[in-house]
Structures are given as structure tokens and as C-alpha cells.
Amino acid sequence: MKSARPQITILVANLPAERDRRVIRECLTLEAHGCDVTVIAPRGDKRLKILPGSRNTRLKPYPVFVQGGGFASFAIEFAWSFAWISTRLFGEVLRGRAQAVQVCNPPDIYWPMALVLRALGRPWVFDHHDLSPEVYATRMGGRPNPLVYRTLVALEWLTLRTATEVVATNESYRENALKRGVLPERITVVRNGPAAAEVTVGGHDDPGDRGQRIVYLGVLGPQDNVEGAVLAAEHLARLRGRTGWQMVIAGDGEQLPALEKLVAEKGLNDLVTFTGWLEAAAVDEVLRGATVAIQPDLATRMNQLSTMAKTVEYLARGVPVVAVDLIETRRTTGDAAAFVPTGTPAEFAAVLDTLLDDAPARRRMRTIALARFNELLSWEHQATAYVRVWDRVLAKRRRRAHISSHAATGTVPAPAERTAGKAS
Numbered sequence: 001m002k003s004a005r006p007q008i009t010i011l012v013a014n015l016p017a018e019r020d021r022r023v024i025r026e027c028l029t030l031e032a033h034g035c036d037v038t039v040i041a042p043r044g045d046k047r048l049k050i051l052p053g054s055r056n057t058r059l060k061p062y063p064v065f066v067q068g069g070g071f072a073s074f075a076i077e078f079a080w081s082f083a084w085i086s087t088r089l090f091g092e093v094l095r096g097r098a099q100a101v102q103v104c105n106p107p108d109i110y111w112p113m114a115l116v117l118r119a120l121g122r123p124w125v126f127d128h129h130d131l132s133p134e135v136y137a138t139r140m141g142g143r144p145n146p147l148v149y150r151t152l153v154a155l156e157w158l159t160l161r162t163a164t165e166v167v168a169t170n171e172s173y174r175e176n177a178l179k180r181g182v183l184p185e186r187i188t189v190v191r192n193g194p195a196a197a198e199v200t201v202g203g204h205d206d207p208g209d210r211g212q213r214i215v216y217l218g219v220l221g222p223q224d225n226v227e228g229a230v231l232a233a234e235h236l237a238r239l240r241g242r243t244g245w246q247m248v249i250a251g252d253g254e255q256l257p258a259l260e261k262l263v264a265e266k267g268l269n270d271l272v273t274f275t276g277w278l279e280a281a282a283v284d285e286v287l288r289g290a291t292v293a294i295q296p297d298l299a300t301r302m303n304q305l306s307t308m309a310k311t312v313e314y315l316a317r318g319v320p321v322v323a324v325d326l327i328e329t330r331r332t333t334g335d336a337a338a339f340v341p342t343g344t345p346a347e348f349a350a351v352l353d354t355l356l357d358d359a360p361a362r363r364r365m366r367t368i369a370l371a372r373f374n375e376l377l378s379w380e381h382q383a384t385a386y387v388r389v390w391d392r393v394l395a396k397r398r399r400r401a402h403i404s405s406h407a408a409t410g411t412v413p414a415p416a417e418r419t420a421g422k423a424s
Contacts (some may be wrong), residue, residue, distance in 0.1 A: 006035045006394050009089060009098040013081040014106055014129075016044025017059055018052055018422050021280065022129070022192055023104060029383045032391065038097060042081070060255035078107045084115055098122060100393060102387045106132045108155040114162040123393035127190075128161035128173050132156055134302035138223040157179065164393050167209075167386065169204070172305035190386045193312035195379035200284050201318055201370065211244040212356050215319070217283065217289040218310040219254030223303075228296040228345055230259060230313070234266050235349030242271060245356060247294075252277040253313065287317040292355055293315050295323035298343045307332050316373045320365035322351050332377070352417045368391050 007029055012023055017039040027037045031054060041063035051057035062084035087121060092098035100123040103110045114124040120165045133152040137144040159179045161164055168174040177187050216229050216234075226249060233247045249259070249272065256274065278286065279376075287293070293314040296300045297303040307328045314321050315336055323329050325339035338355055340347035355361060 003308060006390075007038070007097045008035050008093050009038045009040060009101050010087065011085050011101065011103040011110065012039060012041035013078075013085065013104070013416050015042065016061065017041040018044050018048060019277070020104075020388055021194070024051065024053065025195060025383070026127070028388060029379075029386055031055050031057060033387050033390065035390070036057055036097075038092060040085055040092075042182055044410060054241075058124045058209060060092070077108055079182065081107075082109050085110065089113060089117075091115075093120070093122070100390075101125070101162075102127055103159075104129050105159065106130050106135065108132050108152070108159040109160070109364045111155070111158040111162040114159075118162070118164065123164040123396065125165050125167060125393060126159055127167045127176070127387060128160075128169060131173070131176065131302055131305060134300070134305065135223065143294045164396075165389050169388060170305075170307040171331065172328050176305070177264070188385050188389050190382045190389075191312070192309040193373070193377045193379055193382060194280075195383075196316075196374070198280055198284065198379075199316045200288055200371075208241050211246060212291040214245065214247045214288055214352060214356075215250065215286060215293050215314075215336070216247070216277075216296065216310075217250045217287065217293070217313055218308065220249070220251050220255040220259060222255060223297075224253070224255070225298050225343065226245055226251075226255060226259055226294040227262060228298070228348065229294050230262050230266070230268065231345035231350065232296070232348035232363050233268055235270050235345050236352055237268070237271060239349055239353045240356070245271075245291075247272045248275060248286060248290075249273070250275040250283065282350060283313065284317075287313060287319055290314075290317070290319045292352060293319045293321050294348065294352070295321055295329065295337075296343060296348065297324060297326065297329075299324050299326060304328065312373070312377050315369040315377060318366040318370045320355060320362050320369065322348060322355065332372075334368060336365045336372060338365070362372070 010023060012020055017023055018093065025040065027039065030037050037057040038060055039057060040060045042064045048059055051059055071087050086265065089098060101117055102125040103114070104127045106129065106210060113319040117124050133149055133156060136152055137149060157180050160177050160182050166177050166182055168177055168192045169190065169192055171189060174187050174189055178184065195201070216226060218224060220226050229247065229249065260274060263269055275286065295308055295311055297308060304327045304407055311329060311332050315333060321333055323337050323339060324343040325341065329337065342353055
């Protein structure tokens with residue numbers, strides 16, 4: 001029997017669903033709000049049919065054989081994902097599901113599906129994860145091919161303008177959508193961040209047997225400058241010796257082999273350790289034992305305008321942050337961070353050295369971090385805004401379906417129903 005619950009399909013192209021923590025939180029929020037959810041995403045764990053931790057969020061994975069490393073391979077990868085995602089999505093439509101769709105970028109290539117689905121009366125929500133043109137420019141070392149860059153801007157414009165509503169991850173992304181012509185009432189800010197229930201706040205000033213810990217958590221990609229964190233460890237060893245502290249790099253990505261090689265070449269194996277990809281419980285354990293966290297992202301346009309998910313994870317556990325002074329990083333952390341001007345390894349090492357020796361400063365930053373998380377940044381606050389988006393788009397769909405049913409039967413809606421339709 002067909003479910004009476006709203007059925008929402010979420011499209012993800014750059015991560016398996018079980019590894020995308022934002023999407024996991026969105027799915028659980030939608031489930032709690034009375035929706036049935038299906039996620040179409042690259043295949044990760046082949047054994048999974050239901051999203052871990054969810055009640056019944058269905059996984060409809062597709063195989064991934066091509067990984068982008070250059071322009072041609074990226075183009076092939078995007079074409080592959082478009083073909084598979086569109087096939088899976090229209091299969092859901094034919095089965096009577098996908099009453100509404102959320103698409104998550106990158107890439108920004110799914111707007112043709114938005115046109116088709118909206119023509120069928122299905123709302124299409126764009127969850128704006130990354131500024132794709134800026135990501136490309138960063139990966140090209142700030143010297144992007146002008147034609148490729150303009151093409152990506154055009155695709156972003158089309159993706160934003162074809163959506164029923166846009167979910168922006170911060171104020172800078174909202175401002176970007178406004179510049180692309182999206183109406184203010186169609187944009188809602190829903191930030192990244194863990195739920196309070198995911199977080200255990202530990203004792204950060206107890207160094208334990210392994211000494212004080214500097215932690216990096218996140219993706220290990222070219223744009224993340226994790227190499228800068230490794231080189232900062234080399235400088236820090238000169239400033240304070242090689243005992244009483246260590247750096248933990250938690251995450252995975254295409255730069256991991258190069259980073260492991262760099263650590264070996266610099267003779268830092270006793271100071272820098274890699275954990276690989278961590279699930280939520282392990283993330284919590286690593287950050288619970290952190291003394292200071294490092295955000296080595298440099299001042300590119302992409303990084304200036306983006307909120308790093310790792311930053312909110314740090315604040316949630318009360319971990320002081322050392323970062324380059326970026327627009328959205330400062331908006332997120334306030335005085336829970338100590339900032340460096342440009343992000344050279346020497347700058348990071350100097351501030352880390354000072355902060356490791358200043359327990360009162362760390363305690364002040366810890367208090368600020370926890371307050372910002374609990375009062376503003378936790379997923380509980382973001383979920384409220386996210387649910388409002390879906391209340392609006394599903395209400396519009398219900399009104400359209402109600403009017404269509406009257407038209408099909410030749411009946412006329414009651415005056416109150418006609419008024420409600422006009423008010424929308």
C-alpha cells in the first residue's frame with residue numbers, strides 16, 4: 001500500500017550517503033518530521049540497504065568506476081553520475097515515490113532534472129554544499145581556465161535558478177545566491193554542524209600519556225592545505241622540542257599518500273599520526289582528547305566564503321581553533337579562535353606554541369566555543385530552519401495536487417481553498 005507520508009529523494013554525487021554527515025542529519029530530521037526518505041548516492045559499503053542510524057531511509061547507490069584527477073576525467077565522472085542518478089531518480093518517480101527532491105552539489109549539472117521534475121509538479125530543493133567555480137579555481141592554484149570557470153558559473157546559475165528553494169550553508173552562500181538572482185524568500189541558511197546528542201565534551205587540559213594534542217579533522221584534498229599543518233609541526237618541533245605533544249590528522253582524501261610521504265621525508269613520524277576516515281563515534285573520541293585544533297585552509301575566495309564543517313566539530317567539543325583569518329571562519333568561531341595573517345607554517349607554529357603554553361587562554365576560548373555551539377551552531381538549531389523549508393515546499397505541492405484533483409473531477413474548490421491557493 002502506498003505510504004501516506006511525504007516521500008523525499010535526496011541526490012548526492014561526491015560521497016557515499018553513509019559518509020556525508022550533513023546528509024545523514026538531514027535524513028534523520030526528515031524522518032522525525034514524518035517523511036520517508038530515499039538517498040541516491042555513490043556506492044560505499046555494499047552491504048548497506050538502509051542508512052545507518054536511520055529508521056528506514058532507503059539507499060539506492062550507483063557504482064563508481066571513474067575518479068576525477070584532471071578536466072577530462074572529471075567530465076567523464078560527472079557524465080557517469082548524471083546518467084546513473086537520473087536513471088535512479090526517474091525509477092523512483094515511476095514507482096510513485098520522489099514526491100519532492102533535494103539535490104546536493106558538487107557538481108552543478110542536475111538542473112535539467114529540476115526542469116523535468118518541476119514540470120511534473122515535484123518540488124526541487126538545492127542544498128548548496130560547495131561553490132563549484134571557486135573550488136575549481138582553488139584546485140588550479142588560483143589560475144583557472146577562463147572558459148571552464150565561466151562554464152561552472154553558468155551551471156551554478158542554472159542550478160540556483162531552477163530550484164524551488166535554496167538551502168545555503170552560511171550567509172556568504174546566501175549572498176552568492178542573491179547575486180545569481182534568487183529571490184530572498186527562496187533562500188534559507190542551514191549551517192553544518194553536529195547535533196548536541198553526537199557530542200561528548202571531554203577534559204582538554206589533561207595531556208594524558210601522549211601529551212598535548214593538536215588535531216586536524218577533515219578531508220585531505222589539495223584545497224585543504226593539510227601540508228601546511230604538517231610543515232607547521234616541523235616548525236613547532238624546533239620551537240618546543242619533540243616531547244609532550246603530537247599532531248593527529250584525522251580524515252582521508254586524495255592527498256593522504258603525499259602527506260604520509262612528506263611526514264616520512266621530514267622525519268616527523270614520531271610527532272604526526274594519521275587515523276584515516278573516522279565514523280562519528282571515533283570523531284568524537286579524537287576531538288574529546290584534543291588540546292587545540294588546526295584549520296590550515298588558506299585565504300582563497302572559496303575558503304573566505306565557506307564554513308568548514310570541521311570548525312563546527314571543533315567548537316562543539318570546546319576545542320580552541322587556530323586558523324587563517326577568513327570571513328566565514330571568524331563569523332563561526334568568534335573569539336574561540338586564534339588567527340594567523342596568511343597561513344604560513346611558521347605563523348601556525350608560533351600561535352600553536354603560545355596557545356599550548358597558555359591554559360587560561362584555552363579555557364576562555366573553550367567557554368566561548370561551547371556557548372556558540374549550544375546557542376547557535378548545533379544541528380538542533382539548523383534542523384528547525386531546514387524543516388521550515390520542507391513545510392513550505394510540501395504545502396505548495398499539496399495545494400497544487402488538491403487543485404488538480406478538483407480539476408480532474410470537474411468540481412470547484414470551496415472559497416476558502418481558492419483563497420488559500422491565491423495566498424501562496
